[in-house]
Amino acid sequence: MPHKTDIKSLNYNELVQYVESINEKKFRAAQLYSWMHEKLAESYDEMTNISDKLKDTLKEDTLYTSLKIVKMQESRIDGTRKYLFELYDGNLIESVFMKYHHGNSVCISSQVGCKMGCRFCATLNGCVRNLSPSEMLDQIYRISRDTNERVSNVVIMGSGEPMDNYDNVIKFIELLNSERGLNISQRNITVSTCGIVPKIKELADLKLQITLAISLHAPNDELRKTMMPIANKYSIAEIMDACRYYLDKTGRRISFEYSLVKGVNDTKECANELIELVKGLNCHINLIPVNPIKERDYEQSEKNSIKNFKDMLERKGINATVRREMGRDIDGACGQLRQNHIDENSAI
Numbered sequence: 105m106p107h108k109t110d111i112k113s114l115n116y117n118e119l120v121q122y123v124e125s126i127n128e129k130k131f132r133a134a135q136l137y138s139w140m141h142e143k144l145a146e147s148y149d150e151m152t153n154i155s156d157k158l159k160d161t162l163k164e165d166t167l168y169t170s171l172k173i174v175k176m177q178e179s180r181i182d183g184t185r186k187y188l189f190e191l192y193d194g195n196l197i198e199s200v201f202m203k204y205h206h207g208n209s210v211c212i213s214s215q216v217g218c219k220m221g222c223r224f225c226a227t228l229n230g231c232v233r234n235l236s237p238s239e240m241l242d243q244i245y246r247i248s249r250d251t252n253e254r255v256s257n258v259v260i261m262g263s264g265e266p267m268d269n270y271d272n273v274i275k276f277i278e279l280l281n282s283e284r285g286l287n288i289s290q291r292n293i294t295v296s297t298c299g300i301v302p303k304i305k306e307l308a309d310l311k312l313q314i315t316l317a318i319s320l321h322a323p324n325d326e327l328r329k330t331m332m333p334i335a336n337k338y339s340i341a342e343i344m345d346a347c348r349y350y351l352d353k354t355g356r357r358i359s360f361e362y363s364l365v366k367g368v369n370d371t372k373e374c375a376n377e378l379i380e381l382v383k384g385l386n387c388h389i390n391l392i393p394v395n396p397i398k399e400r401d402y403e404q405s406e407k408n409s410i411k412n413f414k415d416m417l418e419r420k421g422i423n424a425t426v427r428r429e430m431g432r433d434i435d436g437a438c439g440q441l442r443q444n445h446i447d448e449n450s451a452i
């Protein structure tokens with residue numbers, strides 16, 4: 105960020121302090137907060153009860169994050185929408201809007217790019233920079249305005265590793281959850297991580313009621329290392345310890361993501377190993393038929409293997425669901441988000 109104050113990343117108390125620091129009355133903070141986080145204003149110009157003089161000061165002194173919609177694609181299959189946004193510095197990110205029976209979900213990105221380099225994922229080119237809290241929030245705000253729909257669930261599962269941008273992600277959750285803002289319940293927020301152990305523990309200590317999702321994808325370290333470079337740094341045993349710690353501190357059931365790749369991790373042996381691994385742990389396993397990306401040779405598991413894998417888990421009393429593929433025709437499904445979509449042909 106430049107030297108300007110990133111006004112939409114401030115919580116209410118910080119905004120009060122800021123407003124007082126520019127010699128304005130405290131009630132201005134409530135007005136500004138409501139315009140930004142409740143009415144989702146795109147710029148100061150929309151703020152009818154703020155004087156022109158104050159607007160000028162704010163325009164001079166602050167950065168008002170408002171993402172630009174560069175492209176929007178809507179799936180013909182399920183109405184999922186994928187948005188390509190431009191940030192103030194020209195960087196591009198993607199977010200996805202999904203309609204479910206239980207409400208609308210937005211999948212947001214937490215970084216421009218990602219440095220984790222998972223083999224099955226399309227976000228391949230390294231991490232350019234972290235997103236600020238306001239840039240994470242504004243993905244939801246812009247989508248909410250564009251669709252005219254209420255967003256009830258937020259998943260931090262787009263590009264980036266949220267635990268690699270920890271402080272900003274925590275601040276983002278605080279703002280999203282704020283009663284003065286969209287007031288999205290912590291229980292409707294999911295953070296997905298490739299398994300950065302120290303950060304999982306730090307998050308546990310905050311005792312938030314959010315859902316922690318772990319990208320596991322393999323039941324042993326040897327196989328996991330072939331899929332995810334981060335497996336060389338943290339073992340599955342350490343991740344499981346951190347999960348037990350999280351469960352202990354928060355009482356929240358852990359979610360494991362397991363992307364099924366044909367002939368790689370979808371065998372009976374893998375299912376049995378996975379069963380042993382999570383035995384006795386209060387968890388849910390989310391099976392994701394891997395979405396092929398053009399750079400890699402991973403293929404999606406056969407329908408039959410997916411069903412068998414799920415049945416094996418369920419027979420042992422383990423909660424398992426197969427994640428519905430949303431927006432496959434617009435490359436909006438898991439692992440299909442990337443940075444540079446601007447030149448691609450699109451349906452719209």
Ligand code: SAH
Pocket residue numbers: 222224225226260261262263264265266296297298299317318319320361362363392393394395396397438439440
């Ligand atoms: N960095 C975070 C969040 C981003 S990915 C994480 O690793 O959890 C969100 C989920 O989609 C992760 O479980 C990720 O492993 C999975 N995923 C990535 N690429 C995929 C693909 N091609 N097919 C299916 N799932 C994929």
